[in-house]
Amino acid sequence: xxxxxxxxxxxxxxxxxxxxxxxxxxxxxxxADLNMNDxxxxxxxxxxxxxxxxxxxxxxxxxxxxxxxxxAGQSRIEFGYFTGxxxxxxxxxxxxxxxxxxxxxxxxxxxxxxxxxxxxxxYPTLADALADEMDFVNSRFTRYSxxxxxxxxxxxxxxxxxxxxxxxxxxxxxxxxxxGSDKTKFFISxxxxxxxxxVVANSYKRYSGRINLDHQVKSWLNIGANMNxxxxxxxxxxxxxxxxxxxxxxxxxxxxxxxxxxxxLQSGAYDPAKDKPNTNFPLYYNPLLSVNNxxxxxxVNRFLGDVYANASITKTLTFRSEFGVDxxxxxxxxxxxxxxxxxxxxxxxxxxxxxxxxxxxxxxxxFNYKQTFNDKxxxxxTFGMSYQDRRYDYSTATGEEFPSDAYKKLQSAASKTDASxxxxxxxxxxxxARLNYKFNDKYLLSASGRVDGSSRFGKNNKYGFFPAxxxxxxxxxxxxxxxxxxxxxxxxxxxxxxxxxxxxxxFESRALFSGTGAYGGQAGQIPTQLGNxxxxxxxxxxTDLGIELSILKNRVYVEVDYYYKDTKDLxxxxxxxxxxxxxxxxxxxxxxxxxxIEFTVNTTNVSIKNFRWTSSANxxxxxxxIVFLEGxxxxxxxxxxxxxxxLGVFYAREFAGADPANGDALYxxxxxxxxxxxxxxxxxxxxxxxxxxxxxxxxxxxxxFENTFTYKNFxxxxxxxxxxxxxxxxxxGQYMSASGSNGFDNQTTDQLAAWQKPGDITNIPEAxxxxxxxxxxxxxxxxxxxxxxVKSVTLGFNLPASITSKxxxxxxxxxxxxxxxxxxxxxxxxxxxxxxxxxASNINQGVDFYSAPQIKSIVFGLNIGL
Numbered sequence: 001x002x003x004x005x006x007x008x009x010x011x012x013x014x015x016x017x018x019x020x021x022x023x024x025x026x027x028x029x030x031x032a033d034l035n036m037n038d039x040x041x042x043x044x045x046x047x048x049x050x051x052x053x054x055x056x057x058x059x060x061x062x063x064x065x066x067x068x069x070x071x072a073g074q075s076r077i078e079f080g081y082f083t084g085x086x087x088x089x090x091x092x093x094x095x096x097x098x099x100x101x102x103x104x105x106x107x108x109x110x111x112x113x114x115x116x117x118x119x120x121x122x123y124p125t126l127a128d129a130l131a132d133e134m135d136f137v138n139s140r141f142t143r144y145s146x147x148x149x150x151x152x153x154x155x156x157x158x159x160x161x162x163x164x165x166x167x168x169x170x171x172x173x174x175x176x177x178x179x180g181s182d183k184t185k186f187f188i189s190x191x192x193x194x195x196x197x198x199v200v201a202n203s204y205k206r207y208s209g210r211i212n213l214d215h216q217v218k219s220w221l222n223i224g225a226n227m228n229x230x231x232x233x234x235x236x237x238x239x240x241x242x243x244x245x246x247x248x249x250x251x252x253x254x255x256x257x258x259x260x261x262x263x264x265l266q267s268g269a270y271d272p273a274k275d276k277p278n279t280n281f282p283l284y285y286n287p288l289l290s291v292n293n294x295x296x297x298x299x300v301n302r303f304l305g306d307v308y309a310n311a312s313i314t315k316t317l318t319f320r321s322e323f324g325v326d327x328x329x330x331x332x333x334x335x336x337x338x339x340x341x342x343x344x345x346x347x348x349x350x351x352x353x354x355x356x357x358x359x360x361x362x363x364x365x366x367f368n369y370k371q372t373f374n375d376k377x378x379x380x381x382t383f384g385m386s387y388q389d390r391r392y393d394y395s396t397a398t399g400e401e402f403p404s405d406a407y408k409k410l411q412s413a414a415s416k417t418d419a420s421x422x423x424x425x426x427x428x429x430x431x432x433a434r435l436n437y438k439f440n441d442k443y444l445l446s447a448s449g450r451v452d453g454s455s456r457f458g459k460n461n462k463y464g465f466f467p468a469x470x471x472x473x474x475x476x477x478x479x480x481x482x483x484x485x486x487x488x489x490x491x492x493x494x495x496x497x498x499x500x501x502x503x504x505x506x507f508e509s510r511a512l513f514s515g516t517g518a519y520g521g522q523a524g525q526i527p528t529q530l531g532n533x534x535x536x537x538x539x540x541x542x543t544d545l546g547i548e549l550s551i552l553k554n555r556v557y558v559e560v561d562y563y564y565k566d567t568k569d570l571x572x573x574x575x576x577x578x579x580x581x582x583x584x585x586x587x588x589x590x591x592x593x594x595x596x597i598e599f600t601v602n603t604t605n606v607s608i609k610n611f612r613w614t615s616s617a618n619x620x621x622x623x624x625x626i627v628f629l630e631g632x633x634x635x636x637x638x639x640x641x642x643x644x645x646x647l648g649v650f651y652a653r654e655f656a657g658a659d660p661a662n663g664d665a666l667y668x669x670x671x672x673x674x675x676x677x678x679x680x681x682x683x684x685x686x687x688x689x690x691x692x693x694x695x696x697x698x699x700x701x702x703x704x705f706e707n708t709f710t711y712k713n714f715x716x717x718x719x720x721x722x723x724x725x726x727x728x729x730x731x732x733g734q735y736m737s738a739s740g741s742n743g744f745d746n747q748t749t750d751q752l753a754a755w756q757k758p759g760d761i762t763n764i765p766e767a768x769x770x771x772x773x774x775x776x777x778x779x780x781x782x783x784x785x786x787x788x789x790v791k792s793v794t795l796g797f798n799l800p801a802s803i804t805s806k807x808x809x810x811x812x813x814x815x816x817x818x819x820x821x822x823x824x825x826x827x828x829x830x831x832x833x834x835x836x837x838x839x840a841s842n843i844n845q846g847v848d849f850y851s852a853p854q855i856k857s858i859v860f861g862l863n864i865g866l
Contacts, residue, residue: 005842006030006503007061012226014306014324015388017360023332023396024296025239026837033230033302033328035191035208037080037174040068046544046561046598060501067226068178069212070186075179076810077866082817083171084859088198088852089820090830091165093749094736097157097254100746101141106756107740107767108133110663114771137769140744144253144283146262151255158254160746163288164246168196170857180214187212199237199246199852201291206232220312227305234298240850241838243285244294244343247830247850251735251745256282269339276347277339283744285343293337293405303327316371326360335408346400350417353410354396362388366432376440383433392506395421426506429453444472444493454502454537458509461536468497470544489550494543501538504571508586509535530576530585538588540567555604565594574632590629592647596622612710621701638729638777639697639844648845650695650729655763655780656682663755663766665739665774686776694779697846699786700725713798721791726784728827731836731849733781740767741775750828785832785846787825793818810865820856 009016009030018030045062095103108130115122115129123129141151150156176189193206208230216222238245260267260281268286271278277289306324313319335351336344344350366384373379397420399413410416434448446469453463475481476490511531517524546561570590576582599619606613624646634641639648656666664684670692671679683689706719730737737748754764765774774780796815804812825832831853835845 005060007063009063009065011065011304012067012306012324013308013322013362013364014304014326015360015362016304017326017328017358017390019358019392021328021330021356021358022298023354024236024837025241025840026236027840028298032204033206033208033232033300033304034065035174035189035210035228035230037176037191038067038189038210038228039065041066046563060503067210067212067228068176068187068189069214070178070180072180072182072185075177078174078176078178079864079866080174080861081172082859082861083169084817084857086168086170086196086198086855086857088165088830089823089854089856091161092250092736092828092830094159094161094250094746095254095749095752096159097151097154099749099752100254101151101154103747103752103754103767104137104141104740104744104769105134106754107769108137110740110766110768110773111771114768133769141255143281144744145255146257146260146267146281148261150257154255156255156257158252158256158258160249160252160254161247163258164200164249165198166200168198170195170859183216185214197235197237198855200288201235201246202237203235204232206230221309223307223309225305225307228303230300230302230304232298232300232302234300236296236298238287238290238296239838240836240852242343244287244290244340245850246287247852248284249287250850251284252282252286253744253746258288268342277341279342285340289339290336290343293339294335296334297332299331299333301329316369318368318370320364320366320368322362322364324362324364326358326362328356328358328360330356330358332356337405338402348400348414349402349405349408350398350400351402351408351410351413352396352398354394357393358390360388360390362386378436378438378441380436381434385432386428386430388428388430389425390427391423391425393421393423395419424506425455427455428502440477442474442477444470444474446470446495448497452500452502452537456502456504456506456508457537458531458533458535460534464500464537464539466498466500466539468495470495470497486551487549488552488554489548491548492546493548494545496541496543499540499542501540501567501571504586508571509533527581530580530582532586534588535571535586536569536588538567538569538571540565542566555607557600557602559598559600561598563594563596563598567592567594572634589632591627592624593627594622594624596620610712612708614708616706617704619701619703622698624698635843637731637839637844637847638694639847641843645693646696646698648697648843649693650697650727650782650846651691652694652777652779653686653689654692654694655774655778657763658755658760658765658774659684660755660761661758663760663773665765665780667778686778695727695729695782695846697726697728697785699723704791713800715794715796715798717792717794718790719792720788722786722788723833724786726786727846728783728785728829728832728834729847730781730783730829731839731847734775734777737781738775739765739773740769741771741773743770748828783827783829785825785827785834787823787827787832789823789833790821791819793821808866811863812865813863814861815863816858816860818856818858820854821858822856 006018009018016030020027022028043064045064112126112129112133116126142149145151145156171194173192176187178187180186189210191208196203208228210228212226214222214224256267258267263270263272266286266288267282268278268289304326306322308320308322311319332354336349338349341347364384364386366382369381371379397410398418399410399416401414402412430450430452432450437445448468450466451463452466472491472493474491476487481487509532512529513525514528515525517526542563542565544561544563546559549558568591569588570592572587572589573584574587574589576585602616604614626641626643626645626647629641629643638650638652640651641647654668654670656668659666666682666684667686667689669679669681669683669688670690673679702723704719704721709716735742735745737751739751739754751764753762755762755766794815794817796813799812804810829848833854834848834851836847836849836851838849839847
């Protein structure tokens with residue numbers, strides 16, 4: 001729960017750096033620097049025994065990626081290109097200008113009623129309160145209309161969402177050359193990607209190149225190298241909890257013009273009365289001011305490569321040695337211009353520059369023995385060692401007060417406000433062995449063991465042992481099924497394996513000091529972390545049972561897998577008594593289990609001369625439960641980790657709608673009664689209610705369904721993907737769906753159903769300006785996040801060989817492809833597949849807070865082979 005949950009990515013034998021290097025709360029993507037067209041195959045190790053060979057690094061799963069290699073024979077040249085457009089998968093609906101004025105006029109009436117009740121001295125009559133509230137609301141309408149009375153006629157009706165969500169182009173160019181002889185093979189590729197974001201001011205460019213070589217030096221020795229370089233430039237935007245992030249613009253009033261008629265500039269850019277950027281117009285900081293007056297650029301230069309040698313010692317024994325490097329150098333530079341002062345709090349510009357370097361090198365050295373005895377006994381054994389060393393260096397500096405926006409480098413800042421640097425490192429030493437045995441091509445046994453030593457753990461527990469075993473029985477080869485011609489293949493399988501997790505900070509086991517204890521101009525150090533020399537591996541014990549079946553001349557293939565995983569000695573950042581001088585300490589506490597089933601079926605429905613139709617369906621259901629946590633309740637906001645519950649469940653008050661008598665927000669008390677049931681009495685006092693489980697961000701099941709059709713030279717593919725049974729918490733609901741309680745933020749249109757008079761039956765409490773009425777965390781903001789999405793649709797055409805031969809090319813393919821074409825869901829937000837960056841963690845999940853939706857794209861592409 002406190003340790004990392006990123007899977008281990010292994011590319012051509014090199015463990016990929018997956019550290020989040022982002023200077024913002026939005027994490028970086030470990031695979032963003034890779035050219036997906038260089039990938040030959042991807043293998044996901046789910047079986048407990050298969051993943052256990054990777055020991056400590058396999059607890060969150062293993063993804064094995066193999067890149068393309070050259071083949072002996074005629075050289076080949078392949079060119080690919082696509083271009084298209086992207087847009088948001090979903091939109092929210094907010095009040096228009098007329099609705100906005102009417103709604104907040106209604107909210108003023110609701111507030112006046114409360115004024116007369118709670119402040120009878122200031123407002124002896126309801127009429128007095130109403131007059132005051134209306135004067136206040138009308139003055140705000142005039143302010144937000146740029147000092148005009150256009151709000152009375154709704155002549156200004158700005159859809160702010162349309163100004164930050166845009167249609168965005170995307171294009172990509174690919175070129176690769178491959179070939180070779182019996183001795184030397186090569187694969188060379190290059191790619192250029194240019195992608196604008198659907199959110200204004202966001203874009204991404206990447207250049208990458210790859211060279212894969214393999215050479216037979218001697219009859220018994222071949223050597224090779226796989227090398228990839230990439231450079232990316234990411235134009236990023238503010239965190240989703242920042243006023244300057246584009247999607248928070250939807251809070252602005254629709255009666256506010258985009259251009260302030262008093263200045264001819266964007267609203268908020270200038271206040272003539274103060275000769276400064278405006279601080280009270282519009283309602284909040286206008287994110288459009290950041291589009292051309294601030295930037296946040298992340299540049300990554302990355303080299304990923306390995307060299308290897310394979311030596312055949314005997315006919316049955318080989319030795320392989322690999323040395324790989326993943327070197328990542330990243331710079332982040334940002335500048336906030338003068339007119340962003342309302343957002344930054346700095347009147348004359350601010351900027352920062354940071355540099356991150358990660359050097360991760362790995363070596364694998366192992367023997368492989370392979371022999372067949374008496375044509376029945378197949379034995380394969382692997383044993384060896386690996387070593388991984390990672391170093392991380394970081395430095396940053398910031399400055400404020402620039403002479404003008406023409407100067408954006410820190411050397412021009414009048415005040416250098418901060419500078420710091422840091423470094424960290426870790427090592428992992430491993431020894432592993434694996435034995436595979438097959439008898440008569442139908443009985444399969446495998447056993448493995450791995451010892452991992454990590455520098456991250458306490459001196460008493462640096463090493464962990466991770467064994468595994470599996471068995472398989474190919475039943476279809478037994479004599480008693482000889483006459484079952486309809487069965488082509490039947491296999492039963494099972495495995496058991498132990499894996500570990502070391503994805504914590506590099507020095508979590510150590511008592512640490514910091515040199516930041518300066519006082520009165522004198523240098524000093526202070527203790528910053530409580531050590532734990534007994535900190536050890538988080539360990540997962542996994543069991544898998546499965547069956548594979550192919551029938552009807554291999555036209556139907558079915559695979560079913562059941563798994564159960566127990567994770568013990570959870571690596572948790574645990575609260576400790578304040579008398580220690582610290583707030584928390586990393587400890588091994590807790591137990592978590594996962595169980596689930598996965599089902600896959602592939603069918604060939606039709607296969608005739610000119611037409612073929614195949615289908616593939618998959619289904620997965622997983623349940624997790626926290627078994628033991630020493631009674632702790634972990635998690636911030638509404639997501640919690642609690643014994644007996646799934647990880648990340650939502651806990652808050654249970655909302656009961658609006659009181660038909662007076663429009664008050666109601667909550668169920670849910671106090672526990674002596675018989676174990678809960679009191680379902682309703683109350684308008686939020687504090688009288690008790691937090692209960694109001695939702696679960698974990699889906700009950702996920703599924704997918706793909707159909708592929710080919711007719712002569714045409715092919716058509718449709719992929720559906722779905723999630724069922726998960727909940728989403730709208731963290732922004734307390735502002736955008738708040739019955740007007742939190743001020744003049746524009747509201748979602750469902751708030752038009754707010755209570756207005758006694759007898760109204762509605763789930764929307766009365767609108768009361770600046771009076772909290774149902775805005776506290778509760779099930780009011782829980783929604784069903786289930787969806788079915790048309791994930792991908794592709795229509796392609798391959799030029800007939802009779803034409804390509806005349807054009808002296810091997811192949812020509814044209815296609816049109818749509819991704820996330822449309823989504824069927826009851827979720828009213830931008831997109832149900834969401835998680836807010838600002839609070840995302842292993843516990844905090846399924847929260848929507850002004851978070852950008854998924855991308856819907858339609859592209860046209862060409863592939864040409866020579």
